[in-house]
Amino acid sequence: MNRGLLIVYTGNGKGKTTAAFGLAFRALGQGLRVCILQFIKGPGKCGELVSAELFKNRLECHTLGRGFTWKSENLAEDIRLAREGWTLAQSLIATGKQDLLILDELTYLMKYDMVPASEIIPALKNRPPGLHLIVTGRDASPELIEAADLVTEMRAIKHPFDQGIQAQKGIEF
Ligand code: ATP
Numbered sequence: 001m002n003r004g005l006l007i008v009y010t011g012n013g014k015g016k017t018t019a020a021f022g023l024a025f026r027a028l029g030q031g032l033r034v035c036i037l038q039f040i041k042g043p044g045k046c047g048e049l050v051s052a053e054l055f056k057n058r059l060e061c062h063t064l065g066r067g068f069t070w071k072s073e074n075l076a077e078d079i080r081l082a083r084e085g086w087t088l089a090q091s092l093i094a095t096g097k098q099d100l101l102i103l104d105e106l107t108y109l110m111k112y113d114m115v116p117a118s119e120i121i122p123a124l125k126n127r128p129p130g131l132h133l134i135v136t137g138r139d140a141s142p143e144l145i146e147a148a149d150l151v152t153e154m155r156a157i158k159h160p161f162d163q164g165i166q167a168q169k170g171i172e173f
């Protein structure tokens with residue numbers, strides 16, 4: 001029996017988003033239908049999004065408008081975008097068209113109170129029974145951890161940025 005899992009990749013170490021994309025790659029190989037929703041947009045087009053286009057018949061990808069940051073001067077606009085993203089996430093959860101849905105950087109919506117956790121957590125819990133959900137982002141709340149079936153914390157031990165090594169193509173973007 002197919003049981004949809006709630007999977008959380010959190011922590012300060014590098015590897016959360018790429019772990020989620022790694023599972024997407026595995027799931028695609030097993031014929032699963034995958035959807036990725038990115039709440040925070042990077043400055044350029046990351047390699048993984050270029051690769052995603054190669055699978056476009058079975059992999060749906062969404063990136064929020066200009067994305068949002070939590071350092072923006074226009075907080076009202078950020079909240080509007082976060083809400084818009086969450087509305088899309090809810091409809092993607094509800095359609096039942098996907099086998100695996102990745103909500104990349106969703107934790108920040110809760111951390112910065114852009115969308116109340118009291119709204120997000122029940123929606124994640126009440127996903128269709130066969131849907132696997134992956135949530136990534138730092139600072140997963142105790143409630144999210146409680147709701148999840150699988151939680152991995154990426155713990156930073158070393159990062160090249162700490163030694164002043166610049167972002168490397170294919171590793172960071
Ligand atoms: P990746 O997308 O490579 O899997 P991530 O999703 O775990 O990384 P985020 O928390 O989303 O990382 O942060 C995005 C950016 O921050 C990445 O460019 C990443 O390399 C960088 N980063 C992650 N961990 C650290 C760290 N411990 N020190 C410095 N920079 C970091």
Ligand code: MG
Pocket residue numbers: 016017018105136137
């Ligand atoms: Mg990430």
